[in-house]
Amino acid sequence: MILRGEALRRLIACALAGAGVVWTATALAQPPQYKNDAELMGAAIASPEGVGQVLARLVQKCGLYGESTRAHGNSALRAWQTRHRDYLAEGRRVRAELQATYTDTQARQRFDDLLQTQLPMLVERQFVVYARSIDDQPTEAEKADLCDEYFTAVDDLQFDLKVNDPALAEFFDRRIAARGQTNGLGAAQDAVAPASSAPSAPFAPSTPSATSAPQAPLTSPASAPAVE
Secondary structure, eight states: OOOOHHHHHHHHHHHHHHHHHHTTOSSOSSOOOOSSHHHHHHHHHHTTHHHHHHHHHHHHHHGGGOHHHHHHHHHHHHHHHHHTHHHHHHHHHHHHHHHHHOOSHHHHHHHHHIIIIIHHHHHHHHHHHHHHHHHTSSSHHHHHHHHHHHHHHHHTTTTOHHHHOHHHHHHHHHHHHHHHHHHHHHHHHHHHSOTTSOOOOOOOOOOOOGGGSOOOOOOOOTTSOOOO
């Protein structure tokens, strides 16, 4: 799939719009809707990795307000990362697949700008929303309480991809299942191949380590204001 011109602009718009919607609302009345797999791939560029980055920064900030708050945040983040390990890895695969299609210099520059500039700016903007809400609390005890509310929302799965963007989660699940079926078929063919024949290697794309992703997102508690 080669995306140029208007198609690339739609992809970038979908990535940014999807990220903006998903990161700022907990219980969406209407989850994000996608017309096709191209739009889903656009959303996969930003989520859930961006959500995880916001959460990681939130944990770091809230760690200033006491050991119990820091421990709660670290526990909630680790559990979120565990639940999203496969999705984080699949999101990186989508990025790599799309990046490989851009041989045109201008299109590649625009795509790289999306990854290196625009998405980090979205992460920063969303983190600032949470940070300001915490900073507005008059005492450190109240700041810690708000932090714990956020982390409880993470514990309650309110930041999970399956809750906030089920269509994107299903897209990831289909890709993961299809790759597993392809690998399983290759293994079965190897098992029945005559001993004298050299088995062909099954298709098995490399899987990035989940821990190689920036430690970070999927939605925010209702008490957090949305980015304007």
